[in-house]
Amino acid sequence: MPNPPLPEEISIELGLDDADDDAALRARAARVLGVREQDLPELCVRKRSLDARKGRVRFHVLLGLGPPPAAPLGDPPPREVELPARVVIVGDGPAGMFAAYALARRGVASMVLDRGKPVQPRRRDLKLLNQQGLVDPDSNYCFGEGGAGTFSDGKLYTRSHKRGNVRDVIEVLALHGAPSAILVEARPHIGSNLLPQVVTALREHLERVGVELRFGARVTELLVEPGRRAVAGVRLADGTEIAAQAVVLATGHSARDVFELAARAGVALEAKPFALGVRIEHPQPLVNQIQYGKAAGHPKLPAAAYKLVAEVDRRGVFSFCMCPGGWVVPASTEPGALVVNGMSLSRRDSPFANSGLVVAVELEDLAQAGLTGPFAGVELQRRIERAAFAAGGGALAAPATRATDFVAGRPSSSVPKSSYVPGLTAGDVGAVLDGAGLPIADRLRRALREFDRRMRGYLSDEAVLIGVESRTSCPVRMPRHPETLEAVDLPGLYPAGEGAGFAGGIVSAAVDGLRIGEQIAARLSRASA
Ligand SMILES: Cc1cc2nc3c(=O)[nH]c(=O)nc-3n(C[C@H](O)[C@H](O)[C@H](O)COP(=O)(O)OP(=O)(O)OC[C@H]3O[C@@H](n4cnc5c(N)ncnc54)[C@H](O)[C@@H]3O)c2cc1C
Known part of the structure; x- marks a missing residue:
């Protein structure tokens, strides 16, 4: 008699002392399905979670029957961008980085500006902060390459799955050196010893395809076209003006000076x-x-x-x-x-x-x-x-x-x-x-x-x-148009991530950045068609 068709996946429960290597998982799957091990196809772990409810500690493992998906991680990767950059991204935290990433996937160049320092010199400022109590207002646990997420716990779970592609973010992080366990753990986390390397790898990838990143570049003013028709670019603390067709404001919940400069430019803000x-x-x-x-x-x-x-x-x-x-x-x-x-x-x-x-x-x-x-x-x-x-x-x-x-x-x-x-x-x-x-x-x-x-x-x-x-969440929101994602009263300005009030963690900020990047790329390609 032919074997009954096998399901696409099965869930198995493992006690703390049960073996969990490939051979043990295979033997367990065969037993659960009532088939011989040799009749099973290749198995892959799709999800793994720890359950300590009701005083009984066990692991749940979701096994896929068949090889892992063939698509490469973080598909599609960024490609060579067409210069010059027409998009300025203010803030190199998760929202800003992933906005640049999404744009580069469509070949659109951006310039990413951050007030802080790259991860290595930023580490030295954190040492001064911890050992001498010296606060550098441009380089600290909140400001600098990778944003507030770089020297954090690196928890990667979010409740905002409805708002965008969480899996994409996790895959891009794994592609840039985060442990592959984050692809299957129910509560993935990276940790502050590995996050800086992931952030650096992401930056180097973006630079290789032509994205420009500038550190020590604090934005102090939004430039607006005459008649307030649209945003025109930004001014830096040293007076440099950078023109842009779109500006992404991804400056996080702690950039209080950015709330003020947005208000000066007439951008709507609400508590x-x-x-x-x-x-x-x-x-x-x-x-x-x-x-x-x-x-x-x-x-x-x-x-x-x-x-x-x-x-x-x-x-x-x-x-x-x-x-x-x-x-x-x-x-x-x-x-x-x-x-x-x-x-x-x-x-x-x-x-x-x-x-x-x-x-x-x-x-x-x-x-x-x-x-x-x-x-x-x-x-x-x-x-x-x-x-x-x-x-x-x-x-x-x-x-x-x-x-x-x-x-x-x-x-x-x-x-x-x-x-x-x-x-x-x-x-x-x-x-x-x-x-x-x-x-x-x-x-x-x-x-x-x-x-x-x-x-x-x-x-x-x-x-x-x-x-x-006091900084678990942002006390200010920059309202934006629900479809175009632009600031309600300033076309071309895209408030993004936690500082705009649309995210509450690393992954939700990154997801918001991806959405914004895709939206801008679609707008610019429509305009040039
Ligand atoms: C210590 C710590 C631990 C955390 N742990 C976790 C965790 O485990 N999991 C989790 O999901 N979240 C965690 N968070 C929160 C998480 O880091 C943030 O929610 C997330 O980084 C927000 O992303 P963002 O891109 O919106 O902004 P941010 O990450 O805040 O990035 C904003 C960037 O903008 C730059 N910037 C600000 N003003 C200007 C300006 N005027 N000009 C140019 N650049 C500017 C800053 O330098 C910064 O790099 C933690 C935060 C901290 C501080």
């Missing part, structure tokens, strides 16, 4: 909801214990992650950008102001787990804090960033409170060891947050009690809250 809070740090073994139970410490298990969400007073309170085995870093972009964030290396092997723990700030909250207009959220961020700097005692030391003291509403007199290199100052983070004039600390307290019910031990004496996490 949008965002989030504010702290970074919480635990010993990683404690988080492993809570998440994995008895399986904690198993050599196959990665440093455990978590995701927490609660609602307090109709406001979302949630963990954000959780970095297992990571470091808390100073992400300030202005002297005299303190912002913290998190990063990790690919192995995620620091002894600490950190995560943003933030409260949603709605437009009515801004009004309650006495702030109005498009820059209301920026003003609120500044208030608490300056308060945090002062409470830390300078040189980017960060104010910190044990989680148990925080929920009890008292300052800490000592804090546990931390990954934060500039150092922690034991004190009262709640008082810093109260400086915003909103009940952010109170909402965090109530959510923390709820989180401890869900993750027993989360509210520990060994957990420390570090102030402040």
Whole structure:
């Protein structure tokens, strides 16, 4: 009798001690399908995820029956561009890089301008930031080649699959040196030791096909055609003017001077909801214990992650950008102001787990804090960033409170060891947050009690809250036309990525950049047809 037809893919579950090499997967697949191993075609892993729900830790593996897809990664690659460049891209973060990439796939040249430095010299500025508390407003964790994503955790998951081609972004990153595991892991991540190489490889690829990248090129003005018919180009800090038929503004959520220069050029801006809070740090073994139970410490298990969400007073309170085995870093972009964030290396092997723990700030909250207009959220961020700097005692030391003291509403007199290199100052983070004039600390307290019910031990004496996490999301939006993707009142200007309010992470910013690049290429080819 002929064998029944085989499915295209099957899902198998593996326990921690089950073998997971090719031969073992093949044997398991044959057993699940009730066929002989020799009757199976070639197998390939399509997706791999870790499941630690309900106290039982296992892996789910989705196996494709048949060879992996034949198309090369990141198809099609960029091709030789036709010079001169008619598109200027401001910002070499994920949105800007991928906009240039999409344009180059269609042979359209662009010039990418970034205020910061290439990854190698940027590393030296990060050292000064960590060791001496010196903030260079053009070169820091947010500004420079690769944008805010270069020295980050490099998590590559996004909720915005509907908005564009996430797979394309992941494939392009893998093509430029990111580990191939990102193609199959359900929660892919790269890490700060590998991200700089990926960003450099992407840049070199773009340069080879004729794209021009300039660093140390801070844009200070948008040039507009007489009568405001369209954008005409940009002016740099040194006075150089660069003409363009299209300008992509992909400058990220921390370029406050860009919001101001856009406003000066008459671009519409509006305040949008965002989030504010702290970074919480635990010993990683404690988080492993809570998440994995008895399986904690198993050599196959990665440093455990978590995701927490609660609602307090109709406001979302949630963990954000959780970095297992990571470091808390100073992400300030202005002297005299303190912002913290998190990063990790690919192995995620620091002894600490950190995560943003933030409260949603709605437009009515801004009004309650006495702030109005498009820059209301920026003003609120500044208030608490300056308060945090002062409470830390300078040189980017960060104010910190044990989680148990925080929920009890008292300052800490000592804090546990931390990954934060500039150092922690034991004190009262709640008082810093109260400086915003909103009940952010109170909402965090109530959510923390709820989180401890869900993750027993989360509210520990060994957990420390570090102030402040103020740049999880952009407080400003540049509205754009839903079809042309141009700024509503300035043709030829394309607000892109997180700073425009259309992304919230590396992948969503890259996806937005790809969309913008494709849109501009289509427009320019229609115009020249
Ligand atoms: C420490 C840290 C860790 C993070 N970890 C993760 C993570 O694990 N996963 C994730 O998805 N997201 C993470 N993020 C967020 C993520 O990096 C951003 O969402 C993403 O980089 C936004 O991309 P973008 O291209 O819109 O802007 P950005 O990456 O912010 O890039 C903007 C670029 O514009 C340049 N620029 C600004 N102003 C000017 C100007 N006037 N002239 C010229 N150039 C200018 C800047 O130098 C910068 O390079 C992290 C962020 C930080 C700071």
